Amino acid sequence: xxxxxxxxxxxxxxxxxxxxxxxxxxxxxxxxxxxxxxxxxxxxxxxxxxxxxxxxxxxxxxxxxxxxxxxxxxxxxxxxxxxxxxxxxxxxxxxxxxxxxxxxxxxxxxxxxxxxxxxxxxxxxxxxxxxxxxxxxxxxxxxxxxxxxxxxxxxxxxxxxxxxxxxxxxxxxxxxxxxxxxxxxxxxxxxxxxxxxxxxxxxxxxxxxxxxxxxxxxxxxxxxxxxxxxxxxxxxxxxxxxxxxxxxxxxxxxxxxxxxxxxxxxxxxxxxxxxxxxxxxxxxxxxxxxxxxxxxxxxxxxxxxxxxxxxxxxxxxxxxxxxxxxxxxxxxxxxxxxxxxxxxxxxxxxxxxxxxxxxxxxxxxxxxxxxxxxxxxxxxxxxxxxxxxxxxxxxxxxxxxxxxxxxxxxxxxxxxxxxxxxxxxxxxxxxxxxxxxxxxxxxxxxxxxxxxxxxxxxxxxxxxxxxxxxxxxxxxxxxxxxxxxxxxxxxxxxxxxxxxx
Amino acid sequence: xxxxxxxxxxxxxxxxxxxxxxxxxxxxxxxxxxxxxxxxxxxxxxxxxxxxxxxxxxxxxxxxxxxxxxxxxxxxxxxxxxxxxxxxxxxxxxxxxxxxxxxxxxxxxxxxxxxxxxxxxxxxxxxxxxxxxxxxxxxxxxxxxxxxxxxxxxxxx
Numbered sequence: 001x002x003x004x005x006x007x008x009x010x011x012x013x014x015x016x017x018x019x020x021x022x023x024x025x026x027x028x029x030x031x032x033x034x035x036x037x038x039x040x041x042x043x044x045x046x047x048x049x050x051x052x053x054x055x056x057x058x059x060x061x062x063x064x065x066x067x068x069x070x071x072x073x074x075x076x077x078x079x080x081x082x083x084x085x086x087x088x089x090x091x092x093x094x095x096x097x098x099x100x101x102x103x104x105x106x107x108x109x110x111x112x113x114x115x116x117x118x119x120x121x122x123x124x125x126x127x128x129x130x131x132x133x134x135x136x137x138x139x140x141x142x143x144x145x146x147x148x149x150x151x152x153x154x155x156x157x158x159x160x161x162x163x164x165x166x167x168x169x170x171x172x173x174x175x176x177x178x179x180x181x182x183x184x185x186x187x188x189x190x191x192x193x194x195x196x197x198x199x200x201x202x203x204x205x206x207x208x209x210x211x212x213x214x215x216x217x218x219x220x221x222x223x224x225x226x227x228x229x230x231x232x233x234x235x236x237x238x239x240x241x242x243x244x245x246x247x248x249x250x251x252x253x254x255x256x257x258x259x260x261x262x263x264x265x266x267x268x269x270x271x272x273x274x275x276x277x278x279x280x281x282x283x284x285x286x287x288x289x290x291x292x293x294x295x296x297x298x299x300x301x302x303x304x305x306x307x308x309x310x311x312x313x314x315x316x317x318x319x320x321x322x323x324x325x326x327x328x329x330x331x332x333x334x335x336x337x338x339x340x341x342x343x344x345x346x347x348x349x350x351x352x353x354x355x356x357x358x359x360x361x362x363x364x365x366x367x368x369x370x371x372x373x374x375x376x377x378x379x380x381x382x383x384x385x386x387x388x389x390x391x392x393x394x395x396x397x398x399x400x401x402x403x404x405x406x407x408x409x410x411x412x413x414x415x416x417x418x419x420x421x422x423x424x425x426x427x428x429x430x431x432x433x434x435x436x437x438x439x440x441x442x443x444x445x446x447x448x449x450x451x452x453x454x455x456x457x458x459x460x461x462x463x464x465x466x467x468x469x470x471x472x473x474x475x476x477x478x479x480x481x482x483x484x485x486x487x488x489x490x491x492x493x494x495x496x497x498x499x500x501x
Numbered sequence: 502x503x504x505x506x507x508x509x510x511x512x513x514x515x516x517x518x519x520x521x522x523x524x525x526x527x528x529x530x531x532x533x534x535x536x537x538x539x540x541x542x543x544x545x546x547x548x549x550x551x552x553x554x555x556x557x558x559x560x561x562x563x564x565x566x567x568x569x570x571x572x573x574x575x576x577x578x579x580x581x582x583x584x585x586x587x588x589x590x591x592x593x594x595x596x597x598x599x600x601x602x603x604x605x606x607x608x609x610x611x612x613x614x615x616x617x618x619x620x621x622x623x624x625x626x627x628x629x630x631x632x633x634x635x636x637x638x639x640x641x642x643x644x645x646x647x648x649x650x651x652x653x654x655x656x657x658x
Binding site for chain 1: 513521543591618644
């Protein structure tokens with residue numbers, strides 16, 4: 001494994017890969033910094049750019065966007081009191097009061113350095129936990145893979161804010177969308193409506209771009225009257241606060257651990273990690289009353305943990321092919337496009353790519369420190385970018401991205417349709433993440449079920465018997481039922497609270 | 502607290518999902534069994550979930566005490582989501598794709614970015630003209646020249 005890690009380091013420090021990581025980091029910080037643009041949208045829009053690239057360089061660039069956009073949200077959270085990304089919501093609680101006190105430099109430095117440490121910690125976990133965990137996938141056959149895909153969807157659905165039923169519906173619709181096209185075994189055409197461009201199914205990246213970029217643009221233009229006034233200016237020298245961060249070493253370690261664990265659990269995202277780490281920081285603090293009024297511990301906890309989620313969320317993706325969140329679902333799409341399938345074989349057959357990607361995450365986490373400081377200095381200009389220029393520019397990139405996949409004009413219309421579906425889902429408070437996961441895992445789910453059925457001598461009875469007698473299958477079924485039950489319980493509790501209030 | 506409007510919205514969502522589920526089931530069951538076991542199962546599951554959603558709506562509605570809600574609640578929700586700007590930008594995007602088919606990518610992009618910026622009342626008129634040209638140039642440099650990613654071609658260009 002050390003040999004592979006060394007291979008990865010060599011790959012990550014190649015000039016092309018460093019430049020691509022740097023490009024990803026700069027793009028990511030800008031995306032994260034601008035309220036309304038998210039990591040998911042950034043990674044989805046940039047996937048087509050990676051087509052012609054070496055797989056390691058392409059993945060390094062996407063990794064850079066993921067790490068840096070997760071961090072970038074802190075800049076607008078601190079200087080503008082508007083979180084650039086959902087994960088930076090918690091950072092506003094103490095970050096903005098600190099900036100009002102004239103300590104924006106201190107807050108941004110702590111957020112940046114904390115994010116860097118959190119990101120590096122979780123990448124270490126990814127590097128050392130993922131390879132042995134990937135060996136578990138060797139124990140899996142068709143039955144287990146089918147149930148694993150269902151588990152992924154049920155877990156993400158159960159984390160839906162509104163209703164677990166809506167989450168499951170979205171997941172099922174996503175699975176349905178993956179059914180479009182040729183049957184994997186018989187070759188029979190399904191749900192294509194006679195349209196030739198749907199023979200290979202709904203292109204994943206086109207759907208992702210539609211789901212995540214258009215709705216955001218439509219939301220953005222819905223209210224253009226929101227002037228971004230009161231942007232504070234970044235002051236101070238960044239590195240002089242490094243010693244102060246070291247004095248909070250226990251908090252940094254705790255937040256990194258919380259973030260990484262939350263990242264590994266599919267469905268729980270950066271925002272949940274930030275809230276948990278913030279609560280823990282508050283609980284452990286001797287000056288609890290300072291939280292909410294500009295406690296630096298609050299900023300450190302939320303930013304360290306949300307960046308620690310990044311590496312964690314890639315653990316289930318690279319080892320079992322189960323994305324931890326929407327961004328890693330897009331990463332799965334990027335891997336599949338490059339002809340790479342997650343699991344033990346990924347680590348066994350293409351170590352230079354997977355380890356190169358992991359090591360480039362270290363590079364990204366280090367690079368966003370200087371990039372973040374530079375961008376923060378000019379953030380007040382960046383944050384004033386008018387929606388009237390930003391909105392059409394995003395649509396132009398969405399068009400380029402959708403076309404680049406297959407050079408097909410029909411894909412552009414499909415992207416437009418998906419954008420409308422995504423927007424409609426927001427209106428009905430239906431989470432998009434389970435649908436995306438359904439679309440990503442659907443092909444695997446149907447293919448593995450067909451294989452499992454064939455292995456069971458085409459007998460439903462034997463198939464069901466296999467499901468309830470194989471130990472790993474039983475564990476996966478229990479986990480699926482448990483996750484749905486937890487989701488229902490949480491929904492009921494939320495409803496009770498709403499009624500009481 | 503739920504109001505009449507959100508109740509209507511939930512019912513509309515149920516109707517939409519139920520219709521989609523029925524249509525998918527109808528189409529799935531028209532395919533040969535060997536190729537449609539999976540979509541058939543999914544459509545049945547979707548119908549079951551739709552009914553679960555209906556039951557939830559019913560019980561929620563029964564439990565909740567109806568309160569007088571603010572008069573503008575309904576309007577706010579609708580207008581916020583399906584605002585004039587959102588609809589028009591969506592239509593603009595459709596026209597943009599038609600334009601790409603006809604005039605090619607670069608000409609349509611210039612026209613699209615200009616018209617959207619103009620529609621959204623961008624204050625600096627010079628930027629409305631300059632930005633689309635700069636954007637097209639950047640796209641050409643990055644995608645066509647550097648990355649060799651093809652851009653759509655129309656009938657004319």
